[in-house]
Amino acid sequence: MSLRHRLLAASTALATAAVGALVAVSxxxxxxxxxxxxxxxxxxxxxxxxxxxxxxxxxxxxxxxxxxxxxxxxxxxxxxxxxxxxxxxxxxxxxxxxxxxxxxxxxxxxxxxxxxxxxxxxxxxxxxxxxxxxxxxxxxxxxxxxxxxxxxxxxxxxxxxxxxxxxxxxxxxxxxxxxxxxxxxxxxxxxxxxxxxxxxxxxxxxxxxxxxxxxxxxxxxxxxxxxxxxxxxxxxxxxxxxxxxxxxxxxxxxxxxxxxxxxxxxxxxxxxxxxxxxxxxxxxxxxxxxxxxxxxxxxxxxxxxxxxxxxxxxxxxxxxxxxxGAPSWNRLKSSNYPDRYVRHAGNLARIDPFPMDPTADQQWRVVPGLADSAGVSFESVNFPGRYLRHSAYNLRLDPNDGTSIFRADATFYPTAGLGDSSWTSFRSYNYPDRYIRHSGYALRIDVLSPSSPATARQDATFDITY
CATH class of the missing domain: 2.115.10.20 (Glycosyl hydrolase domain; family 43)
Known part of the structure; x- marks a missing residue:
């Protein structure tokens, strides 16, 4: 079963999918x-x-x-x-x-x-x-x-x-x-x-x-x-x-x-x-x-x-x-800009063309949601303890301050992709009508639904890959 399908499976699987445990075969x-x-x-x-x-x-x-x-x-x-x-x-x-x-x-x-x-x-x-x-x-x-x-x-x-x-x-x-x-x-x-x-x-x-x-x-x-x-x-x-x-x-x-x-x-x-x-x-x-x-x-x-x-x-x-061993991290690939991946730069989240340096700016540990283990949170590989969270609707990379507000801002529910159901969209935990999407290559959470314009739905669709 692919990682994408595991993330879209039951909530228990959502908490462990990114680890990618596999059966050993001699x-x-x-x-x-x-x-x-x-x-x-x-x-x-x-x-x-x-x-x-x-x-x-x-x-x-x-x-x-x-x-x-x-x-x-x-x-x-x-x-x-x-x-x-x-x-x-x-x-x-x-x-x-x-x-x-x-x-x-x-x-x-x-x-x-x-x-x-x-x-x-x-x-x-x-x-x-x-x-x-x-x-x-x-x-x-x-x-x-x-x-x-x-x-x-x-x-x-x-x-x-x-x-x-x-x-x-x-x-x-x-x-x-x-x-x-x-x-x-x-x-x-x-x-x-x-x-x-x-x-x-x-x-x-x-x-x-x-x-x-x-x-x-x-x-x-x-x-x-x-x-x-x-x-x-x-x-x-x-x-x-x-x-x-x-x-x-x-x-x-x-x-x-x-x-x-x-x-x-x-x-x-x-x-x-x-x-x-x-x-x-x-x-x-x-x-x-x-x-x-x-x-x-x-x-x-x-x-x-x-x-x-x-x-x-x-x-x-x-x-x-x-x-x-399987990777302990993932990448998020843009649906409508497939040469671009989600990365952090100057503590802001955006999609940039591959290849990019430092390499680890585009690598994320997909962990159980900080506010709800049925969701996911994205921890930086090269800045452990820092997570993607929304602030004034813009996505940032910030250190976990332990507050309930931070945990809520940093938690998202994977759903069938709004622009392609075989890919993934991410719905905000505390703003459930908003999804992660790119706009001008910067990431933010916007109000979206299956009836939103096609371009906006594609902006909010990603492939969970390596």
């Missing part, structure tokens, strides 16, 4: 699950924020039931950190191997100064992503160039894994490939994809006997999708037009839905430290037509960069949550 190594068994997804990523205060050049994990709304694990802190090379990573990749276990690959980089001459990548083994073992750096080539954004896929005709990565061939950036069976002996590098212009960030989705390659064209800064029936080097033909959202785009990843014919293409902003994820979808990759997705439809983890997404089973999902 998990051991198993053969590769059939696609029919996959009912969830795991994401890997590193983190960057605009002023670098939220940067983390390590492996982070998140999980999702639907591939759209993501819950970061381990409080959005790392689950594995490199100890060799540059001591950090970018561009992680998670691959389920043929025996059902996983391997994690990553670029050997730390920070925002790029090493253009590094022949190594980071590698970990993992039975089920609840722990990471066998850490090593492996050498891919002896060229005077980099080994960026390593990704891998199984090639049945060779009975080997292909590891592809970005490198400079002396003329332009191309994709190289090494073939391996154990991610220790990496074999001999060869050119995998060289379309005659520089490319970056290759990702291969294997769908039956068809191989789809997404990549960034550095000549026009757009994303493209190519196709091959063999997955062999230099066998891919581009089948899509250029795709871009925002000012710039990179890091494409193709993901097939577990439950439908939908295929998603994710990418993130190329702007320095602008951790905005964008999405497209299609039900016919070969047709080459992709529809841009509204950010209302999905919510990535805070500050996630260069994501990798892998389907998992329900048991694996629950084992990951049991091992790493």
């Amino acid at each position: 998990l051991t190594a198993s053969p590769a699950a059939a696609a029919d068994d996959y009912s969830a997804y795991v994401m890997g990523y590193f983190k960057e924020s605009p002023n670098a205060s939220g940067d983390s050049y390590a492996l982070h994990l998140a999980v999702s039931r639907d591939g759209l709304d993501w819950m970061p694990l381990n409080q959005n802190d790392p689950v594995a950190t490199p100890t060799e090379g540059m001591g950090g990573l970018r561009d992680p990749y998670l691959l389920r191997k043929q025996d059902g276990t996983f391997v994690a690959l990553a670029t050997d980089l730390k920070g925002r100064v790029f090493n253009l001459d590094n022949q190594y990548i980071h590698v970990w083994d993992s039975t089920n992503l609840t722990s990471f073992t066998g850490y090593r750096r492996v050498k891919l080539h002896s060229m005077a160039t980099h080994s960026w954004a390593p990704e891998a896929f199984w090639v049945p005709s060779r009975n080997q894994y292909a590891v592809i990565y970005s490198a400079y061939n002396g003329t332009r950036d191309v994709f190289m490939v090494n073939y391996t069976t154990d991610f220790v002996d990496m074999g001999t590098p060869e050119v995998f994809f060289d379309p005659g212009f520089s490319v970056l960030d290759g990702d291969v989705l294997v769908d039956g006997s068809t191989f789809y390659l997404s990549y960034k064209n550095l000549s026009d800064s757009n994303l493209y999708v190519a196709r091959s029936t063999t997955g062999a080097p230099n066998s891919f033909t581009t089948i899509s037009g250029g795709l871009r959202q925002g000012d710039a785009i990179e890091a494409p990843v193709l993901v097939k839905s577990n439950t439908s014919s939908t295929v998603w293409l994710w990418g993130d902003s190329f702007a320095p430290a602008n951790a905005v994820v964008y999405g497209w979808q299609t039900t016919n990759v070969d047709g080459g037509s992709w529809s841009a997705m509204n950010q209302r439809a999905f919510t990535p983890p805070i500050n996630a960069k260069h994501v990798t997404i892998t389907p998992i089973t329900s048991a694996e999902h629950d084992a990951l949550v049991d091992r790493w």
